[in-house]
Amino acid sequence: MTAPTYDLGKLHGGLRLPGHKESSTREPILDVPVPANVVLPIEQHVGEPAQPVVDVGDRVLKGQPVAEPDGEMGVPVHASTSGTVVAIEQWPVSRRQGGKAPCIIIESDGLDEASAKQDIADYRKIEPADLLLRILNGGIVGLGGAVFPTAQKLMQARTGETEYLILNGVECEPYISCDDVLMRERSTEVLGGAQVLLHALQVNTCYVAVESDKPEAIARLTEALADLDDERIVIKQVPTIYPSGGEDQLVQLVANREVPSGGLPTDVGCIVQNVGTAAAVYDWIVRGEPLISRITTVTGDGIANPTNVRSRIGTTIADIVNCTGGYTDRANHLIIGGPLTGKSVSTDEVPVVKASNCVLVVAKSTYTRGELPCIRCGDCAAVCPVQLLPQQLFWHACADDEKQLRDFGLTDCIECGCCDLVCPSHIPLTANFRIAKGRIRELADEKARAERARRRFEARNERLEREQRERDDELARQKDAAKTAGPAAIAEILKRKQRKDEDSSS
Template sequence: MTAQQLWEMPGGIHPPDNKRQSTALPIQPAPLPKRLILPLNQHIGAPAEPLVRVGERVLKGQLIAVASGLVSAPLHAPTSGTVSFIGLQPYPHVSGLPAPAIVIDSDGQDEWCELAPCADYRQLQPATLLEKIRQAGISGLGGAGFPTEAKLRARPAEKISTLVINGAECEPYISADDMLMREFAAELVSGIDILSHLLQPEQVLIGIEDNKPEASAAIRAALGERPYQLREFPTRYPSGGEKQLIQILTGAEVPSGGLPADIGMLCLNVGTCVAIHNAVVLDQPLISRIVTLTGAALGRPMNVNALLGTPVGELLAFAGLQPDKLERLLMGGPMMGFTLPSMDVPLIKTSNCLLAGSREELPAPSPSMACIRCGDCAEVCPASLLPQQLHFFALGQEHEQLKAHHLFDCIECGACAYVCPSSIPLVQYYRAAKADIREQEHKQLKAEQARQRFEQRQERLRRDEQRRDAERQARLEKAERARAHAEQNAAAPPADNAIARVQAQKAGTLSDEQKRLKIAASMAQVTLKKAEKQLAAHATAELQAQVDELRQAAAAAQQALDAALAAGTTAADVAPAVDEAARKRAQIQAAMLRAQLKKTEAAAGDTPSAEQQAELERLRAELASAEQRLAASETAPTPVPADDGALKRAKIDLAMKRAELKKAEQAGATGDELQALQASLSAAEQALHAAEDASGKPVPQLVRTDKRPVDEASRALKTELAFARADLRKLEHEQAGAEVLQAARARLAEAERKLQEHDG
């Protein structure tokens, strides 16, 4: 194979490899654990959602949790057994906090579920291949664990011209990918074939550092005549970074804040390719991985093929852990790994190494000192950043400056901290600053969403106000047309009674008396329905009596209306009906006042407040007046109906004059215009008084009520009572649950009690 052109990445360091310790033995099968802990979130994105229940038996490879979003991955049982627990369990994370997980007790049989291997994947559609990869639960096995299917379809409109296979494995101590390429080269090439069939790239580049000659030879032999290009390049950390490897192999740079797909490239780890082969060809989900067990505290460093969910303590014991030598246990390498809180945490999809280091290997960090501005960190940064500036901006929490200096281009490789003579933990500052910026952006997003909701509500209220204004204007125009029509009718000569009756019946109009009876019947029905709702909410004997009395009054009002409608419109025919209707109206009014008086007396109790006492006196006076009118209507002779046309016209004219004056005042009219309108209003009032005197109707009895001022505490208690009553009615209308209704009723009762105590 001819030499291929390579490019150099900026920065980088050359720490000791320390890989030979774990490559002396072939990959070993890890022993089957008795208990597996499977966290629901083993990847970037949304955690999976459990499908199984406690006590359920599962088979090896069975789906036990489904992906909960587009960027998510399902989870499968690594062996057969019984689900013993679902909940918080130890989790491999720098925070040491537990996470939701499914626990499976192994039955030792390792029994597979039914599989459906694929003889020829080339016959499958791209969508089917992507779904197989998604359902296998594959996420990146060499980096942050981004779901592979989501990565493959992240840029459907972008043509992938170059597929890059990452076999660099640049971090010290880790040799999992090296051993995988040595022993699973055929499966690796098969996975690359599947990706080439799916993506149709113009070229496929396989990048391996030159410190892995055995892996390069195995892959070269497995490639055969395939056109894929195997490129070896000098060992340098962190050449295994996605953007760094693309720059080394192609010379192209991924733009700041961008992805490789933005420049037509896609990078996948060699372990991910083997997992794709197993998923498509063998129909086996991702339930195990190759993991490096190394460090001076282990008697037999090696690489093992371990089931996901295996407690790390069992794997370290299998490798001959010597507790007296163990200083610190890392998951990952010494550059980007993190200290594990305990050995009870499980192996997950992104766990590529367990480093059990001694004190000599992993000494305690030196005390941090002030930056001396040496510039070493800037020279080794593979992203061409200014680490010392980022450090100062992070100390001052200058988020805008951090973003302007491309903080999020930092891959957190640790090269800057490795060469820092002042022992400043630079990466820790960067991680904390990134977390602060993400939290601030999340708060700003929530604030923006709240602002948009507020503006939408204001716009909705504005539209409602415009609608109400239009409705008010329509009512005024309708009243004006009615007044003009009444004046036209008054000026027309009287027609024959029979002809007028026929025309009125054809037009579907009602006489004034019929209209009044219809309004009285409607009001009686409304009052009855309100009382029935109160009875449904609070079933008491007093409310039941009021409902019965109101039901009788509503029936009487309806009878009076029916009688008036059947009697016709002539004066001779209407006279008996008018007399009967007057009596019915008096009965209805008396019944309604009687019911209202009983309700007020029940609310006031034995010690009514001053306001309640005044209201009781007013109701009693009105009831006495209504009973007098009822007695007079039962004994009075049949009255001759008066001509109410002039009285109605006077009332309409007065209402129109008042509306015109109010509108002029709101519009800011001049003093002369207002004075003219006030004079017209006074003339209309005098005309109404004259029409009332000419109609012969009795003058209504007025009852003056002394309204006392309400103090602030009483107003607040009344407001709370009104809100409680409104909320209860709303919940009853929405048919809320029994507990919610009970709480609302308790709130109403408490508000009534507090108001009574305050008034008393």
């Protein structure tokens, strides 16, 4: 048995925050019944949206792909129950604040009939490259909230010299407890997923990082590890400090390696996967079930019975909250995600998607307060885990100064919200940084579009010049031929030239 170890790197900044997790972890995970309709957004991951491969009126089975990947970063979407496709239309979603996105809506037939499972083979006998393709076909993405396609992330790691797989069980944001209950109730699947990932990566060390305030999860994982008897896997406790679960912060804590500015964990030989992602990989590769459900924390003072639920992807928040016992009369503000990094939504008709780790319903936005001028106290810089200067970034964001924002490292900001929490002037720094990042992305997209247009224009000019040269050469050749030809042939050549000139000028 491998005992939990503590030799950790140091995290800069961060905050010890009240967890608010007790109420949602008292009871076991609650299974939400299959709803009357599931609403499946085709864009549930970072990258190009999947493309529907079903039509309205089609009958589909549970686990059947209903949208296929499009582009290098694509991931399929699977039907989460059996039934009939009744619409492919715009529906409110949580990834676009207040916005709608294309969704495939399936009316359940109540049978929950599964499609034929993929051939289940011993994953150790599958070539790692084939295993990556299988993981892609399972629709698996990072379930910690980032929803980066898992197969593509593993592929990136395989092209470098990866030494450590780090499973992220550090659920440091207040209120969220879905990974904690997953590790308590499905520790075997989490560690089984780690073994599959180790084989896919051809790596020999996996650290499972868990916060020290999750003794039950640590105990269950330790028992499961004893049963597996796999010395490649080591459980590491990390201190309960927000945001120690950020990828770069976790690499620093667990592997004592610093991810360079603008870089990735793979640059320092590490790849981080959420514990939920590992369990999803196990469910697909070992049991043949694609990613069609997930665990979500339903909590806050606006929820009558806070708990964790397992629901089909596409179940609406309204259906889930009803199943847990409904809202309290304090319910006023709905957030998908945690209080610091989540998104406010205006309707509970949004569906649970692969990214939905938490449904938080509160009386008011806990962290929204009246804003005052900056007093240059420097508290925001002291807690920033990326060692940025948030007050400087804020000024440059207000001035819309892209160069200074880049120079001061805005793109390294992980939007953790620590600076907001300590700011005595209640300045919504993170919201400003999010907007500024969006503007920088838009500018970069505009530049890329302009560059593509410039290249197209130059290519067109080159083509026209080449065609003109070819016409001139042809004419010169015909003139040479005409020197030995009679008057009729010369007249024909002149006519042809005139026609060509007319064509090119029209």
